[in-house]
Amino acid sequence: MINIAVLGYGTVGSGVVEVIEKNKEMVNKKSAQELNIKYILDLRDFPGDPYEEKVVHDFNLILSDDSVSIVCETMGGVGAAYQFTKQALEKGKSVCTSNKELVARHGPELLAIARDHSCNYLFEASVGGGIPIIRPLNYSLTAEKIEAITGILNGTTNYILSKMEKEGAGFEEVLKEAQENGYAERNPEADVEGYDACRKIAILSSLMMGRNVDSEKVYTEGITNITAADFAYAAAAGRSIKLLARSRAVSEDEVLAMVAPFMIGRDHPLAMVNDVFNAVFVTGNMLGDSMYYGRGAGKLPTASAVVSDVIDCARHQGRVIMCFWDQGNARLSDISSEERSFFIRGKSGEERTVESAFPEGRLIRIEGRAEDFGYFTPVMREKDFMEKCKALEDVVLGRIRLL
Amino acid sequence: MINIAVLGYGTVGSGVVEVIEKNKEMVNKKSAQELNIKYILDLRDFPGDPYEEKVVHDFNLILSDDSVSIVCETMGGVGAAYQFTKQALEKGKSVCTSNKELVARHGPELLAIARDHSCNYLFEASVGGGIPIIRPLNYSLTAEKIEAITGILNGTTNYILSKMEKEGAGFEEVLKEAQENGYAERNPEADVEGYDACRKIAILSSLMMGRNVDSEKVYTEGITNITAADFAYAAAAGRSIKLLARSRAVSEDEVLAMVAPFMIGRDHPLAMVNDVFNAVFVTGNMLGDSMYYGRGAGKLPTASAVVSDVIDCARHQGRVIMCFWDQGNARLSDISSEERSFFIRGKSGEERTVESAFPEGRLIRIEGRAEDFGYFTPVMREKDFMEKCKALEDVVLGRIRLL
DSSP: OEEEEEEOOSHHHHHHHHHHHHTHHHHHHHHTSOEEEEEEEOSSOOTTOTTGGGEESOHHHHHTOTTEEEEEEOOOSSSHHHHHHHHHHHTTOEEEEOOHHHHHHHHHHHHHHHHHTTOOEEOGGGSSTTSOOHHIIIIIGGGSOEEEEEEEOOHHHHHHHHHHHHHOOOHHHHHHHHHHTTSSOSSOHHHHTSHHHHHHHHHHHHHHHTSBOOGGGSEEOOSTTOOHHHHHHHHHTTEEEEEEEEEEEEETTEEEEEEEEEEEETTSGGGGOOTTEEEEEEEETTTEEEEEEEEOSSHHHHHHHHHHHHHHHHHTTTSOOOOOOOSSBOEEOOGGGOEEOEEEEEETTOHHHHHHHSTTOEEEOOTTOOSEEEEEOOSEEHHHHHHHHHHTTTTEEEEEEEO | OEEEEEEOOSHHHHHHHHHHHHTHHHHHHHHTSOEEEEEEEOSSOOTTOTTGGGEESOHHHHHTOTTEEEEEEOSOSSSHHHHHHHHHHHTTOEEEEOOHHHHHHHHHHHHHHHHHTTOOEEOGGGSSTTSOOHHIIIIIGGGSOEEEEEEEOOHHHHHHHHHHHHHOOOHHHHHHHHHHTTSSOSSOHHHHTSHHHHHHHHHHHHHHHTSBOOGGGSEEOOSTTOOHHHHHHHHHTTEEEEEEEEEEEEETTEEEEEEEEEEEETTSGGGGOOTTEEEEEEEETTTEEEEEEEEOSSHHHHHHHHHHHHHHHHHTTTSOOOOOOOSSBOEEOOGGGOEEOEEEEEETTOHHHHHHHSTTOEEEOOTTOOSEEEEEOOSEEHHHHHHHHHHTTTTEEEEEEEO
C-alpha cells in the first residue's frame, strides 16, 4: 500500500480524490499496489465530506509521516506550494502537481532536488490539463529532435475566441458571459493577457531544449484587442483567430518563444480546436508533425493527469524518472527579426496609405462594413512591420500575425 | 554501451539505422548510454552501404551473441519474424517491432514470454506509425477507464479517400495513381479491404480491455465500394467519408469492434485528418475525449517510434515495463444490434420505395445528378437496416454508416 497526501482540497485536489476513488480498481492495478489517501491538507474543514476525517491543517504532520511517499500538490501559487514541495522532495517524497506557475518558476530546481533524493517531481497536469503531453515529450518522442511546438494552451481564451467567431460577438460581451458561466475567472487577467499560456509554453520549451526557458522573458500578447471585425475579415479570408503559444529551437541553446493571437488557415489542424479544448502541435526532425488534443482544463481531466503521475511514482519508487530540464537558461531570440505576413484592419479611406506603406499586399473588403478594410501584408520582418504601424497609429485599427 | 541487432534492412529497418545515426547524441542521452548497431540481419547483401559490414544472414549469430540485448524486428510477416522474436525474448533480449500483423496475432503470448524472461516486447510503431499512442495508452491514460477508441489507422485508404473527396475522382482511378506514386502497394488488398486497420484496432482494443481481442473476429469492411457520388452527397450534407476503426468497451470482458467507412460531420476532429495522416480518438471516463494525430506510416516516422522503444528498453534493462494484455480473449459483440443512422444512395425514381422502407429520414438531391438520390435514415438497428437493404437490392446503389 502506498500512502498519499493531497495538498489543497479545491477543484483539482477534490478531483484527484474522486479519480482515485472512482477508478480504484484500475488505478491500483496500474500502480501494482493499493493507493491510499491518508491526508488532505487544507485550511478549511469539510464537515459532512466523506473524506472529512483525512483533512488536516498542519503540513508538518504529513512531512514527518514516513509512511507517506507521494504528495499531490494541487494548491497553486508559488508561496507555500513551493516550500511544501521542496520540503517533501527533500524527505524523499515524490510530488505530483498541476501547478504550472510553480513548475515554470522553479521546475529545474525542484527536479534537481528530486533527483538528489531519489524521488520524482512530475507535472503532467501543468500543461494541457488532461492531455498527455509532458510524458509523450519525455518518453515517446525520445528519438526525435523536437524543432518546434505550437499550442492552444489556454481553455478560457480559446472558449472566448471560439464564441466570438461563432456568434460574431465582441470580446467584452463574450468575456462577461464566460465569467457568468464559470469558463473565465472574475479576474481574467492571467488568461486573457496570455500569462497562463506563457507559463505553459515556457515549460514545454524547457523540455524541448533540455534547458530552462524563463517564462518572464517570453514575449506575450493577449486577446483583449481582438474584435468581432477581425473575425469577419478572418472568415472572409478562410481563416480563424487563435491564441497560439509558439516555440522554435533556433540552436542548441537558443529558442524563439512567444504567445500572441494568430490568424491561421482553416485547414491547419489547430483551426478545429474549439471551445475549452487545447492542443499541442509538435514538429520533430524524423516524425514531422504530430498533435495532441483534448480537454485543457476542468476538474476531472486535470485530476486524471495528476493521478497518472501518482501511478508513475508508485511504479518507480526509489527510482528517478528521466526528465531533461537543466537549470542553465536557454537564450531567448528577439522576435523582432522573425519574418511573416500580418493582417491589418485599417481605417476606411486610408487604403492608399496602407498599400503604399506595405506594398504588394492583399486588400479585402466586406460588404456592409463601411468603417474599415482588411489588408494582408507580404512576408516582412516583425521589426519593420511594427515600426511602420507605429507611424500609422491613426490608420491601423488592428493587427494580427499570420501563421 | 548497448548492442542492437536490426532484423530486416528494408524501409523501416534502414530507417531505424538512420534515426539512431542522425540523432545519435539525443538518442544516447535519452538512453543514458551509447547505442551500437552490431548486426543487421537480411537475406541480401548491401555492397557499398555504410553498414555493409554489419549485415549478416544467420539469425543464430545474433541469438548466440550475449552482448546483444535489444533486437529490432522490422521484417514483417508472422513466419520467421515470429520465430526470431520468440527466440530472442527467450534469451532475455528485448524486442521492438513495427510488425502489426505479428503483434495482433501473437502479442499476448510474446508479452508473456518477455515477462518470464525479464525483458520487454514493445510495439509503439505497430499502430499509427510515428504517432505516440501505445505509450500514452499504457503510461499516460493510466487513471482512466478507456471507454472507446476511434481511429483513422491506415494511411493508404485515408490518402485515397482524401483525394477522392478533393478531386471528385473515383476509387479505381485514385488507387491507380496512389500505386504509381508509392502511396499504395501493388497488391493493395490489406489496405483497401481494411485488414491493416483491423489489426491495428485489435491491438488498441486489446490494450483498452486488458484482454486479447482477436483481429480475425473483428467485423471489417473496406473502401472499395465508395464512389465519387457518395462524396458528392456527403459534401452536400456537410460531411466527409473516412475509414474508421472503432472499438467500444461494452462490459469488463466484452468489446464492440469494427472497421468500416463512415460519414462523419465536418466539425468532428477526425474530419480534418487528411492524406496519409492518421489519428486516434480516445474517450476516457475522466478525461473525456483526447486525440493523437500524426504520420501513420513512412520510413522515418515509423523508425522513430521503433527507436523510442529501443530507448525505453535501454532504460529498463532487466525490468519489465507494464503492459496489460492478457492471453484470455475478450468477447466480441455482434454489431448487428448497434443503432445508428445510415446514408443510402438510391436509384432515381425509387424515392418513394426508400422513404416507405425507412420512414422519417431525410432525402437529399444534388443538382445535375439524375441517376441517383441521397437518403439519411433515422437511427435504427444495423440488423434491421441490412435486412431492408437486402430486400431493396436493385434500389440501394450504396450505403454508408453515419457517425
